[in-house]
Amino acid sequence: MDQDTKTRLMQRSEADIDAVIEQVRPIIDDVREKVTPISSVGLYVPGGKNQYPSAVYMLGIPATLAGVKEIIMVTPPRSDGKIGDALLYAAEVSGIKNIYKCGGAQAIAALAYGTESIPAVKKVLGPGSPYVAAAKQVLSGIIDAGMPAGPSESLILCDETADPHNTVLDILNEAEHGPDSAALLVTHDEALAKDVHQRLPEAINALPNPQKDWLIHNMAHYSGIVFTSSMEESINFCNAYATEHLLVKVKNPDDIIPQPVNAGEILIGETTPSSFGNYGIGINHVLPTGGKALTYSCTSIWDFLKRTSLARMTQEGFDSLKEPVTTLTDYEGFPAHGNAIRKRKSP
Incomplete structure (x- = not known):
């Protein structure tokens, strides 16, 4: 990968980071979102027909910039049992350090369940054959299968x-x-x-x-x-x-x-x-x-991040929302919800 291509990819991902920062800023004084990286992801790089270094940096750069702590790459080896130098170089410049020679549906299963040598991850991304796409669907209850990316x-x-x-x-x-x-x-x-x-x-x-x-x-x-x-x-x-x-x-x-x-x-x-x-x-x-x-979008830094809502009520906010919220708890039949507000002791 030449430096200009890497720079353009990083600029695009950095633009996504700017959008992340905007999400972190408070929407109002006491309600906001916290954005954090997914703790571990698996990147599937296809290789059954050819070796694709471009898929490595398309996945690796946004994952690295998102701050994912554990990035695992799996890819089928060549006929000589090795991974091509171009893929290894693309992995190095993209910040990927853990690479396993494993492909097909079994690679997705390994990332979902873990093996003696391949650690389980929380999410998998990357294009693949119909078998890879099917494995993601079957294992979607075990692992976040990410965006479906099958035949072109x-x-x-x-x-x-x-x-x-x-x-x-x-x-x-x-x-x-x-x-x-x-x-x-x-x-x-x-x-x-x-x-x-x-x-x-x-x-x-x-x-x-x-x-x-x-x-x-x-x-x-x-x-x-x-x-x-x-x-x-x-x-x-x-x-x-x-x-x-x-x-x-x-x-x-x-x-x-x-x-x-x-x-x-x-x-x-x-x-x-x-x-x-x-x-x-x-x-x-x-x-x-x-x-x-x-319903799905193009891959970006957002695929490697998750959002958590944060909120803190002041006494003034508590008092102003007490009546409308308890009206809803009563209507929906949740008495304990209402008691958590009506019977609450003041700090």
Whole structure:
């Protein structure tokens, strides 16, 4: 990871810290929130197909800046039984010191229950295969499974101004992650849809294996072109799909961007392909998948923090709230709640 990329990621996370400080400041004189780091987290870094140092710093930097005391990283080893130097370097610069060669559903189980060598943690974050995603769901009663982050997916929302050559590249950008990835062009422009459809086979065949075979498979099952009747219908589809990555390539993006509300990230324009979001802009590429962007957000420092409410009543506040609060305790049938106020001795 180059220094500029690390700096951008740290600046983004530091901006999140500034927001945390604002939360700590009293909302009124005697009611506030205390923000503290989660005591221990597990970072799952996938490695079944390739090694991904970018996933290390996307998870490690916000965890370190949040102040998490125990950060555990698990990742599948290479075929030679080792973890690649790039991953180890990314872990070092991200502040991760505890790394275990362990992957798949068993890695999530190890983080949830602990083993003789791997300590149990309170929360796990990171993208993975469908097996990893399923393990998180199964173990969600044991460990905070964090945001669902499974096979990669993307939508490219376009009007007639989108470049068809670039749009083919954009579809393949995320679809090449694996045979279970999904990438869809969503457009109401028939000419663009036909042009892209004609160009895709040649572009796929020009790629090496295994990516070519993965693309052929996912194009037959998950990826392709969604042709709509209007921009409004295209946007409605995007919101229903709730994708991980949304790339918007339209004539007037400022008019369109407020309308898609369900996406892990929204990238804008021909000069912002997903590759930059995946590696170097400073936004986080660990994002909700499988429609979970309906309720989940992009990974940030907040995923490694928790908030605790704090309150202290003065005698004046006690007296002013006594009647309305006991009215509610009586109505809801909680006499002991009411007695804790009515029968309380003055200090």
